[in-house]
Amino acid sequence: MTERISSVETLDVRFPTSLHRDGSDAMNPFPDYSAAYVVLRTTSGAEGHGLVFTVGRGTEIAVAAMRSLAGMVVGQSVEELLADPGALARRLTGDSQIRWLGPEKGVVHMAAGGLVNAVWDLAARRAGKPLWKLLAGLTPEQLVAQIDFRYLRDALTEDEALALLRGAAGGRADRERMLLERGYPAYTTTPGWLGYDDEKLARLCRESVDAGYELIKLKVGGNLADDVRRLGIARQAVGPKIRIAVDANQIWGVPDAIGWMRELSSFDPYWIEEPTSPDDVLGHAAVRRAVAPVKVATGEHCQNAVMFKQLLQADAIDVVQIDACRVAGVNENLAILLLAQKFGVPVCPHAGGVGLCELVQHLAMFDFVAVSGSTEDRAIEYVDHLHEHFVDPVRISGGRYLAPTTPGMSAQIVPASLAAFRFPDGPEWAAADDQPLTTVA
Amino acid sequence: MTERISSVETLDVRFPTSLHRDGSDAMNPFPDYSAAYVVLRTTSGAEGHGLVFTVGRGTEIAVAAMRSLAGMVVGQSVEELLADPGALARRLTGDSQIRWLGPEKGVVHMAAGGLVNAVWDLAARRAGKPLWKLLAGLTPEQLVAQIDFRYLRDALTEDEALALLRGAAGGRADRERMLLERGYPAYTTTPGWLGYDDEKLARLCRESVDAGYELIKLKVGGNLADDVRRLGIARQAVGPKIRIAVDANQIWGVPDAIGWMRELSSFDPYWIEEPTSPDDVLGHAAVRRAVAPVKVATGEHCQNAVMFKQLLQADAIDVVQIDACRVAGVNENLAILLLAQKFGVPVCPHAGGVGLCELVQHLAMFDFVAVSGSTEDRAIEYVDHLHEHFVDPVRISGGRYLAPTTPGMSAQIVPASLAAFRFPDGPEWAAADDQPLTTVA
Numbered sequence: 001m002t003e004r005i006s007s008v009e010t011l012d013v014r015f016p017t018s019l020h021r022d023g024s025d026a027m028n029p030f031p032d033y034s035a036a037y038v039v040l041r042t043t044s045g046a047e048g049h050g051l052v053f054t055v056g057r058g059t060e061i062a063v064a065a066m067r068s069l070a071g072m073v074v075g076q077s078v079e080e081l082l083a084d085p086g087a088l089a090r091r092l093t094g095d096s097q098i099r100w101l102g103p104e105k106g107v108v109h110m111a112a113g114g115l116v117n118a119v120w121d122l123a124a125r126r127a128g129k130p131l132w133k134l135l136a137g138l139t140p141e142q143l144v145a146q147i148d149f150r151y152l153r154d155a156l157t158e159d160e161a162l163a164l165l166r167g168a169a170g171g172r173a174d175r176e177r178m179l180l181e182r183g184y185p186a187y188t189t190t191p192g193w194l195g196y197d198d199e200k201l202a203r204l205c206r207e208s209v210d211a212g213y214e215l216i217k218l219k220v221g222g223n224l225a226d227d228v229r230r231l232g233i234a235r236q237a238v239g240p241k242i243r244i245a246v247d248a249n250q251i252w253g254v255p256d257a258i259g260w261m262r263e264l265s266s267f268d269p270y271w272i273e274e275p276t277s278p279d280d281v282l283g284h285a286a287v288r289r290a291v292a293p294v295k296v297a298t299g300e301h302c303q304n305a306v307m308f309k310q311l312l313q314a315d316a317i318d319v320v321q322i323d324a325c326r327v328a329g330v331n332e333n334l335a336i337l338l339l340a341q342k343f344g345v346p347v348c349p350h351a352g353g354v355g356l357c358e359l360v361q362h363l364a365m366f367d368f369v370a371v372s373g374s375t376e377d378r379a380i381e382y383v384d385h386l387h388e389h390f391v392d393p394v395r396i397s398g399g400r401y402l403a404p405t406t407p408g409m410s411a412q413i414v415p416a417s418l419a420a421f422r423f424p425d426g427p428e429w430a431a432a433d434d435q436p437l438t439t440v441a
Numbered sequence: 442m443t444e445r446i447s448s449v450e451t452l453d454v455r456f457p458t459s460l461h462r463d464g465s466d467a468m469n470p471f472p473d474y475s476a477a478y479v480v481l482r483t484t485s486g487a488e489g490h491g492l493v494f495t496v497g498r499g500t501e502i503a504v505a506a507m508r509s510l511a512g513m514v515v516g517q518s519v520e521e522l523l524a525d526p527g528a529l530a531r532r533l534t535g536d537s538q539i540r541w542l543g544p545e546k547g548v549v550h551m552a553a554g555g556l557v558n559a560v561w562d563l564a565a566r567r568a569g570k571p572l573w574k575l576l577a578g579l580t581p582e583q584l585v586a587q588i589d590f591r592y593l594r595d596a597l598t599e600d601e602a603l604a605l606l607r608g609a610a611g612g613r614a615d616r617e618r619m620l621l622e623r624g625y626p627a628y629t630t631t632p633g634w635l636g637y638d639d640e641k642l643a644r645l646c647r648e649s650v651d652a653g654y655e656l657i658k659l660k661v662g663g664n665l666a667d668d669v670r671r672l673g674i675a676r677q678a679v680g681p682k683i684r685i686a687v688d689a690n691q692i693w694g695v696p697d698a699i700g701w702m703r704e705l706s707s708f709d710p711y712w713i714e715e716p717t718s719p720d721d722v723l724g725h726a727a728v729r730r731a732v733a734p735v736k737v738a739t740g741e742h743c744q745n746a747v748m749f750k751q752l753l754q755a756d757a758i759d760v761v762q763i764d765a766c767r768v769a770g771v772n773e774n775l776a777i778l779l780l781a782q783k784f785g786v787p788v789c790p791h792a793g794g795v796g797l798c799e800l801v802q803h804l805a806m807f808d809f810v811a812v813s814g815s816t817e818d819r820a821i822e823y824v825d826h827l828h829e830h831f832v833d834p835v836r837i838s839g840g841r842y843l844a845p846t847t848p849g850m851s852a853q854i855v856p857a858s859l860a861a862f863r864f865p866d867g868p869e870w871a872a873a874d875d876q877p878l879t880t881v882a
Contacts, residue, residue, distance in 0.1 A: 028537050056538035057509070061549065064505035068498070096469050097497035103691070105720070105744060106547015108502065151718040154695035154727065250544070254595035277592040279546070279747040281722060282754050286595065303546060306720040313723050 003044045003078040008070035008115070011037040012059045013413065014423040015354060015386055022385055023055075023352065024195035026221035026251040032056035033354040033386060034423070036063045036111065037413060040118045042078050048122025049412040052114040053325040053353045058107075059423065065111035068098070073115055082123045086146040089116045089331040093148075105303040109328055116329025117359065121409040131330070131409040132365035136176065140165035143370075147335045155309045161338045168373045175369045183400035184365055185214070185375055186382040187245070189352055191234070192218035198233055205237035212399030215243040215270065215379055221251035224263055231267040240268070247273035250301065254283040258290040271295035271319055278302055284316035297321055300350035304328070305335040312343040321350045321381075324359035330409075337367045347372070352383035357394045358410035361401050389417035444485045444519040449511035449556070452478040453500045454854065455864040456795060456827055464496075464793070464826065465636035467662035467692040473497035474795040474827060475864070477504045477552065478854060481559045483519050489563025490853040493555040494766040494794045499548075500864065506552035509539070514556055523564045527587040530557045530772040534589075546744035550769055557770025558800065562850040572771070572850040573806035577617065581606035584811075588776045596750045602779045609814045616810045624841035625806055626655070626816055627823040628686070630793055632675070633659035639674055646678035653840030656684040656711065656820055662692035665704055672708040681709070688714035691742065695724040699731040712736035712760055719743055725757035738762055741791035745769070746776040753784040762791045762822075765800035771850075778808050788813070793824035798835045799851040802842050830858035 017023055018030035035051040036059050052062045072091055073081075081088055092112035093104050101108045124131040135143070144161045188211075191204030201218075208216050218234055220227040227246075234244055246269045252260060257275035272294055276283045278301035288296040299321030302308055311317045320340040322333050340347050349364050351357040357380070364380045372378070380401055387393040391412040395402040404410050420428045458464050459471035476492040477500050493503045513532055514522075522529055533553035534545050542549045565572040576584070585602045629652075632645030642659075649657050659675055661668040668687075675685055687710045693701060698716035713735055716728045719742035729737040740762030743749055752758045761781040763774050781788050790805050792798040798821070805821045813819070821842055828834040832853040836843040845851050861869045 027540070030537060031541075032538065054538075055541040057536065058539040058542045058549065061502070061506045061509050061539075061542060065502045065548070068502050095498065096471065097473065097495075098499040098502075099468070100472075100496045101499045101502060101548045101551070103719070103742065106549060107506070107542045108499065108548060110542070150694050151721060151724070152694070154724060253591050253593070277747045278544070279745065280592060280751065282751045283592070283595060283747075301544065304720065306718045306724075310721065310723045 001043070003042050005040055005073050005076050005078060005081070006043045007041045008073050009039040009041070010063045010066045010070070011418055012063050012423045013037050013418055013421050014056060014059060014429070015421055016428070017385065018056070022193065024193045025219040025247065025249040026194060027249040028055055029195070034059045035354055035413070036066055036114060037418065038066055038114050038118050040073065040122055042122070046078070046122060046126065048118040048125065049408070050114040050118030050121060051325065051355050051411055051413070052110045053356050055353070061107050062111055065107045066114055069108070069111055069115055078122070081119055082126060085116055085119045085123065086148070086331050088119060089328050090148055092116065093328050104306070104328065109304065110325060113325055113327055113329040113332070116331060117324065117409060117411065120330045121411050125408045128407050130404045130406060131362040132369070132403065133176070135330070135362070135366040136172065136369040140169070143334060146331050147338070148331070151306045152309055152335060152339070155313055156339055156342050160342060164338055164341050165370065168371055171373060172369055175373060179365055179368060179403045183397065183402040184361065184368060185379040186396060186399055186401050187215035187217060187348070187379040188213045188382050189217040189247075190383055191216055194219045194222050198230070201230055202233050202237045205234050209238050209242055213242070214399065215245060217245040217247055217273070217381070219249065220246045220264065221248035221260070224260060227264060231264055231269070235267045243270035245269065245271045245273060245297070248275050250274045250277055252276050254280070254286050257287045261291045261294060265291075265294065269294050271297040273297040273321070274301065279307070281307065281310040281314050281316050284311060285314045288316055288318070295319055297348065299323060300326065302326065305332050305339065308336045309339055312339055312345060317345065320345050320347045322347055322360065322363060323350045324356055324363060330363070333363050337363065337371050341371050346377045348378055349380045351381040352385065354386045355390065355411060355413070357382060357387070358390050358392065361394060361404065362409055365403055389413050442484070444483050446481055446514050446517050446519060446522070447484045448482045449514055450480040450482070451504050451507045451511070452859055453504050453864045454478050454859055454862050455497060455500060455870070456862055457869070458826065459497070465634045466660040466688065466690040467635060468690040469496055470636070475500045476795055476854070477507055477555060478859065479507055479555050479559050481514065481563055483563070487519070487563060487567065489559040489566070490849070491555040491559030491562060492766065492796050492852055492854070493551045494797055496794070502548050503552055506548045507555055510549070510552055510556055519563070522560050523567060526557055526560045526564065527589070527772045529560060530769050531589055533557065534769050545747070545769065550745065551767060554766055554768055554770040554773070557772060558765065558850060558852065561771045562852050565850055566848045569848050571845045571847060572803040573810070573844065574617070576771070576803070576807040577613065577810040581610070584775060587772050588779070589772070592747045593750055593776060593780070596754055597780055597783050601783060605779055605782050606811065609812055612814060613810055616814060620806055620809060620844045624838065624843040625802065625809060626820040627837060627840055627842050628656035628658060628789070628820040629654045629823050630658040630688070631824055632657055635660045635663050639671070642671060643674050643678045646675050650679050650683055654683070655840065656686060658686040658688055658714070658822070660690065661687045661705065662689035662701070665701060668705060672705055672710070676708045684711035686710065686712045686714060686738070689716050691715045691718055693717050695721070695727050698728045702732045702735060706732075706735065710735050712738040714738040714762070715742065720748070722748065722751040722755050722757050725752060726755045729757055729759070736760055738789065740764060741767065743767065746773050746780065749777045750780055753780055753786060758786065761786050761788045763788055763801065763804060764791045765797055765804060771804070774804050778804065778812050782812050787818045789819055790821045792822040793826065795827045796831065796852060796854070798823060798828070799831050799833070802835060802845065803850055806844055830854050
């Protein structure tokens with residue numbers, strides 16, 4: 001009998017991180033790191049796990065979107081799905097009625113990504129490989145066939161993508177060995193949340209350097225005097241050689257971004273992240289021209305490959321920050337990695353939250369082995385929150401991500417955590433004395 | 442006692458338009474015009490109606506989003522809401538947790554727009570005026586205060602917006618009288634759906650000219666030979682003086698758009714609408730440079746004012762096609778109208794579907810009276826579908842929209858239609874012998 005997807009289970013899981021202001025920034029003062037979580041099950045009892053990262057309220061909308069899309073997955077032949085996850089990605093993002101709600105953006109697109117990633121997780125488990133290794137073992141032709149080039153060909157054609165991948169074929173085995181031995185560089189945002197006091201900031205900065213990080217990141221944009229003070233504390237704590245990136249989380253308009261960054265320039269910030277609306281390609285380009293040599297980084301809220309394409313075409317960014325859960329899954333991220341390589345812009349993935357580190361490490365490591373062939377000026381964001389809830393959590397050593405070796409995409413949350421933090425009826429929520437801000441004020 | 446919003450009722454209403462291929466285009470072969478419908482009720486028994494237009498599957502996600510946002514509306518003081526709908530718009534689009542799902546795009550943004558528009562409907566009913574007249578009676582200062590300029594100031598500042606509105610103050614009364622006497626120009630898409638045969642196309646083209654339309658629109662992008670034949674039929678039917686716009690509904694990448702439009706240029710198309718991804722500002726600019734003097738139009742899928750800002754900054758479009766239900770309601774459309782005026786680009790609103798004509802006419806008429814002061818090269822799209830379901834349907838005469846005079850935003854669907862077409866349990870759905878394609882294939 002043909003093995004088929006027998007069920008798509010969806011769950012709303014929320015962690016009350018707002019209680020301690022972990023993850024607090026200028027636009028997200030009180031996030032409750034959450035996930036619209038999905039489990040595909042097959043008629044043979046196999047599973048694929050995926051998640052859409054969210055920050056609390058609204059997770060129920062992402063779950064609703066995933067449920068609406070689930071009808072396109074249930075009953076499908078597993079062999080056909082795993083042979084071509086790109087076909088599913090195109091069906092999910094191209095459905096002629098549902099695409100009215102996007103197209104290719106927002107909740108519906110994120111939900112599609114959760115399902116597509118769950119299929120890749122299943123594929124990698126089935127292959128007995130971590131996802132990065134499964135991807136790195138595909139041929140250039142197989143990889144290119146996984147990408148929807150409809151709106152990309154003015155910047156990257158199929159032939160150009162093939163040439164990039166073939167050009168990176170030499171040395172793959174060496175790089176895979178290096179990756180397994182030494183891991184992939186990380187940078188850390190742990191010290192820099194806006195909600196932390198100065199003492200905690202200084203202590204965490206020092207601890208980051210001691211732990212081997214060469215790049216740390218501070219949130220900015222709440223109050224200029226505070227930012228000047230905090231950057232001064234951080235610079236003093238880490239010394240002149242450690243890179244300090246700053247992140248405004250979209251708080252500014254273009255003129256504000258330029259003015260504010262001029263005030264911070266004496267602290268030698270390495271990049272300014274999300275200086276303005278993630279939709280503002282031309283705005284990012286204007287900020288970049290004005291704040292150079294400070295770099296401009298963005299991507300965690302970049303809705304799809306069409307936007308990344310334009311950020312690259314417009315010379316608007318110096319750093320491409322892919323996110324594992326924002327776009328329509330692995331397939332669209334393959335396109336974005338290839339676009340970045342075409343334009344010669346390094347990829348430093350966005351992570352943190354819950355599960356983002358676990359998922360996105362696979363994409364960065366694939367990029368190193370099979371696309372860019374380099375870790376220079378590249379690092380995956382790292383935040384030490386909530387990894388204990390994962391079956392295959394990231395492993396960090398000496399400021400580097402060690403390569404995962406367990407089959408899959410590392411997306412699985414341990415069953416006890418799913419049960420405890422299920423919203424709103426899990427015991428961690430139902431019993432909480434000190435309710436975080438998950439209901440609308 | 443303070444009057445408050447006592448309830449927010451949401452409904453999933455779908456019309457089985459796919460049965461007759463009304464509304465069929467290259468990307469939407471079988472739409473079922475639908476609405477995520479909302480009714481605000483106050484403790485005094487007053488009502489405000491709003492809707493988010495959708496095309497079938499996925500309407501339930503828009504309803505879920507509206508339900509999630511409803512908590513920010515229920516219990517609010519009606520006096521405070523009506524005094525400043527912009528404050529509600531900012532709360533809905535700026536909620537620090539929910540904005541992770543956007544920001545300002547997709548389902549959540551559309552749901553915010555449905556709620557904001559319902560508040561404006563309530564405000565206009567309370568004022569005893571059609572919305573266009575309520576808006577046209579606000580002072581420049583009041584209008585500017587309704588707009589969120591955070592991400593717009595590099596293109597339009599508050600002071601510039603004030604100057605534009607003050608500059609249009611002269612002649613307001615004359616234009617209002619002209620509008621009431623003669624209405625506002627319409628163009629029609631009725632003849633041009635891809636699913637119609639040649640005979641129907643020719644007949645509907647002739648009927649459109651006879652009815653007074655000076656601009657008609659044909660869907661293109663399915664098959665080049667078909668497009669050449671259909672444009673030939675249309676051009677022959679209407680003669681050389683009637684403008685024929687064509688609409689590709691995003692089917693092409695940038696090089697395809699340019700090549701295809703060259704093949705159609707001998708039929709003197711007036712504009713090409715949605716030649717590529719609605720997110721591709723730079724792509725639209727490239728198409729525009731290549732296909733001139735054919736104009737480029739877009740907007741029905743333009744997610745927010747930041748994208749319209751860039752389309753204007755990049756000289757990417759000749760026609761701004763606002764949509765009443767895509768962005769966060771009246772307030773964001775005020776910003777877009779002012780941006781268009783600043784850049785000197787005419788606004789030709791997108792309409793059709795269900796309820797889009799009813800809603801958007803108010804914005805175009807306000808634009809004429811209080812912003813642009815002109816109807817030159819401007820027209821509101823008109824399609825003669827589904828108006829019978831509205832309490833205050835649009836009135837068309839001689840190829841023009843007559844100005845609505847009933848208080849409100851004309852968004853209310855008649856209760857019998859809401860009951861009959863409620864999905865999936867309304868009698869029109871439960872009893873249908875010939876089920877349209879609302880379940881996923």
